Amino acid sequence: MSSFNVDAREWKHFFTLYKLAEMGARSRTIKVSTEYLSEKMGVSQQTASRNLIELDKKAWIKRTITPEGCLIKITETGVAELKKLYSNLRLIMEAAYPPSVTLEGVLFTGLGEGAYYVTRDEYRKQFMEKLGFDPYPGTLNLKLTSEYDKKARSELETYPGIEIEGFKDESRTFGNVKCYPVVINNKMKGAVIFALRSHYNSSVLEIIAPTYLRSQLKLKDGHKVKVEVLILP
Amino acid sequence: MSSFNVDAREWKHFFTLYKLAEMGARSRTIKVSTEYLSEKMGVSQQTASRNLIELDKKAWIKRTITPEGCLIKITETGVAELKKLYSNLRLIMEAAYPPSVTLEGVLFTGLGEGAYYVTRDEYRKQFMEKLGFDPYPGTLNLKLTSEYDKKARSELETYPGIEIEGFKDESRTFGNVKCYPVVINNKMKGAVIFALRSHYNSSVLEIIAPTYLRSQLKLKDGHKVKVEVLILP
DNA sequence: ATTACTACTCACCGAGTAA
DNA sequence: TTTACTCGGTGAGTAGTAA
Numbered sequence: 001m002s003s004f005n006v007d008a009r010e011w012k013h014f015f016t017l018y019k020l021a022e023m024g025a026r027s028r029t030i031k032v033s034t035e036y037l038s039e040k041m042g043v044s045q046q047t048a049s050r051n052l053i054e055l056d057k058k059a060w061i062k063r064t065i066t067p068e069g070c071l072i073k074i075t076e077t078g079v080a081e082l083k084k085l086y087s088n089l090r091l092i093m094e095a096a097y098p099p100s101v102t103l104e105g106v107l108f109t110g111l112g113e114g115a116y117y118v119t120r121d122e123y124r125k126q127f128m129e130k131l132g133f134d135p136y137p138g139t140l141n142l143k144l145t146s147e148y149d150k151k152a153r154s155e156l157e158t159y160p161g162i163e164i165e166g167f168k169d170e171s172r173t174f175g176n177v178k179c180y181p182v183v184i185n186n187k188m189k190g191a192v193i194f195a196l197r198s199h200y201n202s203s204v205l206e207i208i209a210p211t212y213l214r215s216q217l218k219l220k221d222g223h224k225v226k227v228e229v230l231i232l233p
Numbered sequence: 234m235s236s237f238n239v240d241a242r243e244w245k246h247f248f249t250l251y252k253l254a255e256m257g258a259r260s261r262t263i264k265v266s267t268e269y270l271s272e273k274m275g276v277s278q279q280t281a282s283r284n285l286i287e288l289d290k291k292a293w294i295k296r297t298i299t300p301e302g303c304l305i306k307i308t309e310t311g312v313a314e315l316k317k318l319y320s321n322l323r324l325i326m327e328a329a330y331p332p333s334v335t336l337e338g339v340l341f342t343g344l345g346e347g348a349y350y351v352t353r354d355e356y357r358k359q360f361m362e363k364l365g366f367d368p369y370p371g372t373l374n375l376k377l378t379s380e381y382d383k384k385a386r387s388e389l390e391t392y393p394g395i396e397i398e399g400f401k402d403e404s405r406t407f408g409n410v411k412c413y414p415v416v417i418n419n420k421m422k423g424a425v426i427f428a429l430r431s432h433y434n435s436s437v438l439e440i441i442a443p444t445y446l447r448s449q450l451k452l453k454d455g456h457k458v459k460v461e462v463l464i465l466p
Numbered sequence: 467a468t469t470a471c472t473a474c475t476c477a478c479c480g481a482g483t484a485a
Numbered sequence: 486t487t488t489a490c491t492c493g494g495t496g497a498g499t500a501g502t503a504a
Binding site: 009012043044045046047050 | 496497498499500
Binding site: 004005006007008011012014015018021022023024025026027028030031032036039041042043047068071082083085086088089090092093097098099100101102146148149152155186226 | 239240241244245247248251254255256257258259260261263264265269272274275276280301304315316318319321322323325326330331332333334335379381382385388419459
């Protein structure tokens with residue numbers, strides 16, 4: 001989910017921008033005195049004035065000072081910021097599923113099977129196409145310990161994900177795989193994969209990524225790993 | 234427009250609530266540590282913790298503390314607050330017209346005709362039905378002086394308003410009237426009326442209200458009056 | 467009337483730390 | 486590990502006022 005990575009301090013600017021938009025400054029140039037704006041915002045005239053100066057500096061508004069007040073219009077940039085907030089809020093409020101689910105598990109070494117499956121060309125082709133990366137040959141295995149995480153994982157499986165189709169080769173059948181994009185430890189992108197008939201039970205998470213995560217994130221068996229699973233809108 | 238009459242200080246709570254919703258706390262109970270939340274918000278762990286306490290106090294979230302983090306779910310009240318923000322933003326972003334237009338004019342005494350028209354029963358009935366009040370017998374006349382206000386008034390006429398139908402009595406014909414709800418001087422509710430064939434030119438605003446505004450707002454000829462015209466969504 | 471500068475206050479934030 | 490207290494510094498808000 002394209003979340004707002006804004007500093008908390010920046011939110012006062014959104015508040016001001018929102019108030020200006022309420023007065024119509026998105027579609028028209030409005031005339032407003034800092035005194036009037038300050039009443040609408042519940043702050044002092046001086047603060048309203050400073051907020052306008054700051055928004056102007058950010059180029060979120062175009063401001064022209066006249067003896068009877070300021071002429072103000074929200075710029076393209078400002079409208080884009082409001083739109084970002086709006087569309088994120090729409091996802092949050094209208095989506096049937098939560099935007100993301102964060103799980104935590106303990107790293108352990110698997111049987112090495114993951115590498116075999118992940119490197120099958122038919123899977124690889126689909127990973128590249130549907131996830132956008134060529135997976136490192138191996139999976140990161142996380143053991144879910146808390147009741148909360150196990151429950152969250154089972155809920156997760158009911159949400160729509162990216163479907164990887166199974167196939168046959170001369171000797172055997174490879175099943176369908178469902179996956180979700182994830183962010184590992186708030187840093188690295190990857191995907192969690194759910195083999196529909198996994199040899200692991202439902203308290204394990206298998207992660208693939210374009211790089212060798214153990215070295216990239218300096219992970220060792222027993223370390224706790226946080227996985228933010230992104231649900232498709 | 235049902236604007237947010239929140240104090241500017243309250244917006245940090247919306248920011249926190251928004252971040253929690255991004256993590257799925259609208260539809261599920263999520264487990265999150267104050268440390269993790271603080272990273273997502275770009276503030277310190279202590280600030281995140283305090284924000285959660287404040288949100289809990291407001292009953293916008295339900296919070297249960299566990300040794301591994303907080304279990305958090307946004308309450309009905311919290312969801313309602315987010316929804317209010319969301320639907321206001323939707324109006325602002327998707328409406329073809331601005332939510333409101335604020336005009337300023339100078340009070341003057343008209344010819345007294347307003348009182349005659351406003352007290353016609355056929356008009357009165359429709360005012361009560363469509364505006365929700367029985368107008369004081371008389372109109373408040375404002376002269377628009379600045380170019381900005383005249384331009385804004387002419388734009389206003391192109392926006393959809395409340396239509397009051399004309400009628401005939403035994404002697405003459407009374408034309409259609411278009412009106413918009415207004416807030417006068419940020420305090421009193423009323424409506425601006427545009428007689429489609431007005432004897433005034435387009436630099437005058439005629440206001441009606443349930444009470445005698447001149448005494449309610451201590452207004453005298455020559456005073457400046459601010460009128461916030463509310464456009465229908 | 468306006469806007470917005472300079473002081474100054476105070477509330478908020480975060481470091482340290484207890485539980 | 487957690488959460489959340491105290492407390493001190495800082496930056497946001499306001500009063501006064503100039504332009």
